[in-house]
Structure formats: C-alpha cells, structure tokens
Amino acid sequence: MIRHYWNINLEEMMEAGVHFGHGTKKWNPRMAPYISAKRKGIHITNLTITARFLSEACNLVFDAASRGKKFLIVGTKNKAADLVASAAIKARCHYVNKKWLGGMLTNWSTTETRLQKFRDLRAEKKMGKLNRLSKGDAAIFKRKLSTLQTYLGGIKYMTGLPDIVIIVDQQEEYMVLQECVILGISTICLIDTNCNPDLADISIPANDDAIASIRFIITKLAYAICEGHSSYIKNG
Structure with a gap:
C-alpha cells in the first residue's frame, strides 16, 4: 500500500x-x-x-x-x-x-432494535403520518423521533x-x-x-x-x- x-x-x-x-x-x-x-x-x-x-x-x-x-x-x-x-x-x-x-x-442486538424503530418512525413521517395524528399524539411522535435522532442520528446507517x-x-x-x-x-x-x-x-x-x-x-x-x-x- x-x-x-x-x-x-x-x-x-x-x-x-x-x-x-x-x-x-x-x-x-x-x-x-x-x-x-x-x-x-x-x-x-x-x-x-x-x-x-x-x-x-x-x-x-x-x-x-x-x-x-x-x-x-x-x-x-x-x-x-x-x-x-x-x-x-x-x-x-x-x-x-x-x-x-x-x-x-456490546449489546448490539438492542442497538439494532432501536435503529429499526428509528428507521420506522422516519419512514412513517415521510409518508405523512403526522398529518393523520391528533395534536397530542403528533407531539409524542415528534418527541420520540427527536430523541432517537439525538442519540442515534450519527449511526442511522450502521448495519454492524x-x-x-x-x-x-x-x-x-x-x-x-x-x-x-x-x-x-x-x-x-x-x-x-x-x-x-x-x-x-x-x-x-x-x-x-x-x-x-x-x-x-x-x-x-x-x-x-x-x-x-x-x-x-x-x-x-
């Protein structure tokens, strides 16, 4: 090399x-x-x-x-x-x-589960799920997504x-x-x-x-x- x-x-x-x-x-x-x-x-x-x-x-x-x-x-x-x-x-x-x-x-299987949840929420948001939720549920959805983005945003494409x-x-x-x-x-x-x-x-x-x-x-x-x-x- x-x-x-x-x-x-x-x-x-x-x-x-x-x-x-x-x-x-x-x-x-x-x-x-x-x-x-x-x-x-x-x-x-x-x-x-x-x-x-x-x-x-x-x-x-x-x-x-x-x-x-x-x-x-x-x-x-x-x-x-x-x-x-x-x-x-x-x-x-x-x-x-x-x-x-x-x-x-060290507990990669748990991280994978969290990443899958993150991917699912992002996909749901893209497909307009927020528009179909009540104000309260939309706020909960956004908070969940924001938390996952904070902690997992930098590894969202990590597959192993x-x-x-x-x-x-x-x-x-x-x-x-x-x-x-x-x-x-x-x-x-x-x-x-x-x-x-x-x-x-x-x-x-x-x-x-x-x-x-x-x-x-x-x-x-x-x-x-x-x-x-x-x-x-x-x-x-």
Missing part, C-alpha cells in the same frame, strides 16, 4: 495548542514518556511524539478505508460534538456526538459493528473504550496528560480540551479516511 505524506506540521500543532496538557497535579505517571516539559504548572506534550503517532494513525485509517473498513468516531463533550459530526460526515463515517448509550456496541473506533477524550469516553476492548475492536484515542496511554491500539498524545487541538487531530484522521475511501473506489 502506498503511504501518503500527511503534512503534520509541528508549527501548526503549536498554534492549535496541541502541546498543552493538564495541570501537573492532574497527570497520569504513565504519560511521562510523552511529556517534554512543565510550564507554569502545566505539562507540555512532546509534539514530535504526537506527530509520529498521528502519522501512524493516519496510515492505519487510510489502509483500513482503502479496504472498505467501517469507522465510528465518538466525542460527546460540547467542545468536540460539532467537530466530530462534521468530520465524520465529510469522511462518511458513523459517529456518536451527544451521549453514549451504555452497551451500544465498526472495524475501527476513533475516540476524542479517553477519560470522557472510557465506557466506549471498554466496550471496544471487550469486542476486540481497534481503537485510536486522543489522550491528554491525565490518561493511560496503554489502553488504546494507537494513543495520540494531545490537548483534548481546546477546540483547535481537537480539530487539528480529527481533521487529519478524516482526511486520511477520505483518501482511503477514494483509493477503495478507484481500485474496487
């Missing part, structure tokens, strides 16, 4: 604040190899290492996408939600950006378990990581200085609080997936 050059620029990463970690009191000692300095009580991540792992992750998702593998991107905190949705839609990936429902992957899950903020999405580990699903995690770097298949040390930092990492991964998809279509 031809490797791409992902144009991961250290200067751009600095501008995006990728190197800023958490306060030194809030760190996980396992992150020591990825930290280059302390500044004003904050750990500074070694961007050369971040660039290496991000490049490795881009290679992995490019290869997987070029073989038609399926991706799920998860980031439910407010700062990440819009970025996750736009990157996933651009790269034609599934995504969860509002709330992770426990067992979404994903091959790779990309997680923004390991601490926030720990349940997602656990489900992937149980099922043997490959994971790529954005990890800050308070995380355990040994849990995901590829951990990318980076600031998981700044929007610019999250955008930088997610955009690179989404671009690599897009390139892989193009290669799959061309060769498929």
Whole structure:
C-alpha cells in the first residue's frame, strides 16, 4: 500500500495548542514518556511524539478505508460534538456526538432494535403520518423521533459493528473504550496528560480540551479516511 505524506506540521500543532496538557497535579505517571516539559504548572506534550503517532494513525485509517473498513468516531463533550459530526460526515463515517448509550456496541442486538424503530418512525413521517395524528399524539411522535435522532442520528446507517473506533477524550469516553476492548475492536484515542496511554491500539498524545487541538487531530484522521475511501473506489 502506498503511504501518503500527511503534512503534520509541528508549527501548526503549536498554534492549535496541541502541546498543552493538564495541570501537573492532574497527570497520569504513565504519560511521562510523552511529556517534554512543565510550564507554569502545566505539562507540555512532546509534539514530535504526537506527530509520529498521528502519522501512524493516519496510515492505519487510510489502509483500513482503502479496504472498505467501517469507522465510528465518538466525542460527546460540547467542545468536540460539532467537530466530530462534521468530520465524520465529510469522511462518511458513523459517529456518536451527544451521549453514549451504555452497551451500544456490546449489546448490539438492542442497538439494532432501536435503529429499526428509528428507521420506522422516519419512514412513517415521510409518508405523512403526522398529518393523520391528533395534536397530542403528533407531539409524542415528534418527541420520540427527536430523541432517537439525538442519540442515534450519527449511526442511522450502521448495519454492524465498526472495524475501527476513533475516540476524542479517553477519560470522557472510557465506557466506549471498554466496550471496544471487550469486542476486540481497534481503537485510536486522543489522550491528554491525565490518561493511560496503554489502553488504546494507537494513543495520540494531545490537548483534548481546546477546540483547535481537537480539530487539528480529527481533521487529519478524516482526511486520511477520505483518501482511503477514494483509493477503495478507484481500485474496487
């Protein structure tokens, strides 16, 4: 497989604040190899290492996408939600950006049932069912549909378990990581200085609080997936 050059620029990463970690009191000692300095009580991540792992992750998702593998991107905190949705839609990936429902992957049969219900309600709405309902019933119908859209909108076309899950903020999405580990699903995690770097298949040390930092990492991964998809279509 031809490797791409992902144009991961250290200067751009600095501008995006990728190197800023958490306060030194809030760190996980396992992150020591990825930290280059302390500044004003904050750990500074070694961007050369971040660039290496991000490049490795881009290679992995490019290869997987070029073989038609399926991706799920998860980031439910407010700062990440819009970025996750736009990157996933651009790269034609599934995504969860509002709330992770426990067992979404490990209890896939329940998720499938919920997705079927969601599809049925959407089809009923398209066929004009709302016009035939009383005001009260229409309100209940809309509320049900809106709730399902919030939680399942990003996975509405998912027909089976994903091959790779990309997680923004390991601490926030720990349940997602656990489900992937149980099922043997490959994971790529954005990890800050308070995380355990040994849990995901590829951990990318980076600031998981700044929007610019999250955008930088997610955009690179989404671009690599897009390139892989193009290669799959061309060769498929």
